[in-house]
Amino acid sequence: MGFCSRRYFFLSVCLLQMLSVIERQVFDFLGFLWIPILVNFFEIIFIILGFFGAYQYRPKYIISYILWHLFWLGWNVFIICLYLDVANLDHKTNKVLKLDPKSESWWSNEGPGCKRILSESYQTASENCLVNYVHVEIFQAGLQCVASLIGIVIGICLSRIFLEEDDTCKLPLCVYYL
Numbered sequence: 001m002g003f004c005s006r007r008y009f010f011l012s013v014c015l016l017q018m019l020s021v022i023e024r025q026v027f028d029f030l031g032f033l034w035i036p037i038l039v040n041f042f043e044i045i046f047i048i049l050g051f052f053g054a055y056q057y058r059p060k061y062i063i064s065y066i067l068w069h070l071f072w073l074g075w076n077v078f079i080i081c082l083y084l085d086v087a088n089l090d091h092k093t094n095k096v097l098k099l100d101p102k103s104e105s106w107w108s109n110e111g112p113g114c115k116r117i118l119s120e121s122y123q124t125a126s127e128n129c130l131v132n133y134v135h136v137e138i139f140q141a142g143l144q145c146v147a148s149l150i151g152i153v154i155g156i157c158l159s160r161i162f163l164e165e166d167d168t169c170k171l172p173l174c175v176y177y178l
Helices: 003-031 034-055 059-083 133-165
Strands: 115-118 124-127
Touching: 003 034, 003 133, 034 059, 034 133, 059 133
Parallel strands: none
Antiparallel strands: 115 124
16 A cells, blocks of 8 residues: 555545534534533544644654544543443443533434424433434444554554654754764
């Protein structure tokens, strides 16, 4: 695989990541999940940074992209564990995703095929959903994990190539002072 095709592949991965994060950001805004909105915002910034790093041959930008995506990978694994209720985590009572106790995933009431039911306490619930919202959230986080892993691997390859081709550090320091 040639150098340019790796670079174009990385740029394509960044573009696909951007599309999937923007989609996730929209639905987090609709559900008022404020902490994921903030984390998604930083993800968008670092995707742009990685994109420009690959486009302008800047290995430091790609390295910052890689370091952020290690955190992003951990965040999405946490989201998966949270929605699967692993190790005393409960997505319904956990305050990590939401600052307001009334906020919840948009998919819980508005998912495909869901019918809203108004209970006696004026709280809405949904039934007959084609896909459980937990599965939608897990799928979104899993998709982000896969894209992050691909981006990290290709980013490491690209930054290594860029650093090997960088000839600014090959001259001894004493040459600069002559």
